[in-house]
Amino acid sequence: MEYINAVGRRKEAIARVYINEGKGNISINNREFKDYFPNPQLRYVVEQPLDVLELKGKYDIKTVLSGGGIKGQAEALRHAITRALIRVNPEYKTTLKNHGFVTRDPREVERKKPGQPKARKQFQFSKR
Numbered sequence: 001m002e003y004i005n006a007v008g009r010r011k012e013a014i015a016r017v018y019i020n021e022g023k024g025n026i027s028i029n030n031r032e033f034k035d036y037f038p039n040p041q042l043r044y045v046v047e048q049p050l051d052v053l054e055l056k057g058k059y060d061i062k063t064v065l066s067g068g069g070i071k072g073q074a075e076a077l078r079h080a081i082t083r084a085l086i087r088v089n090p091e092y093k094t095t096l097k098n099h100g101f102v103t104r105d106p107r108e109v110e111r112k113k114p115g116q117p118k119a120r121k122q123f124q125f126s127k128r
Contacts, residue, residue: 002020003018003019003020003062004018004019004020004084004087004088005017005018005019005084006019006080006081006083006084006087007080007083008076008077008078008079008080008081008082008083008104009076009079009104010068010072010073010075010076010079010104010105011068011069011072011075011076011107011108011109012067012068012072013065013066013067013068013069013072013073013075013076014065014066014067014068014076015063015064015065015073015076015077015079015080016063016064016065016080017061017062017063017077017080017081017083017084018061018062018063019059019060019061019062019081019084019085019088020059020060021058021059021060022058022059022060023057023060024056024057024058024059024060025060025061026046026060026061026063027061027062027063028063028064028065028077029063029064029065033046036065037070037074039070042070042071042074045074045075045078046074046077046078046081048078048099048101049078049081049082049085049096049099049101050081050085052095052096052099052101053085053092053095053096055085059088061081061084063077063080065077075105078101079101079104079105082096082101082102083102086102
């Protein structure tokens with residue numbers, strides 16, 4: 001089996017994933033998976049599609065992550081892995097869709113407006 005690639009996005013983060021059959025190694029930007037995501041919650045988020053399909057240890061995953069913060073990158077990586085697994089076997093789609101991994105999360109940061117300190121926050125109103 002040759003490499004199968006996919007792209008996942010979340011907020012400003014972009015994850016490009018290359019999957020092929022192997023021993024379950026995950027490398028991110030030429031670094032070890034546990035070094036890149038030291039937080040066990042983020043590692044859990046990334047491995048969710050593999051856990052749901054019981055495919056942990058069957059595929060080697062090579063990833064290029066860019067942009068965003070660490071949580072956005074973890075969720076972008078989950079989205080990319082999901083898309084790649086669907087390309088491997090289209091029958092996985094129903095299971096992954098039921099768990100909500102197929103749909104890209106469209107929420108983005110709202111822009112700051114002029115005359116306000118933040119996007120929605122306003123300066124204190126003074127009647128007099």
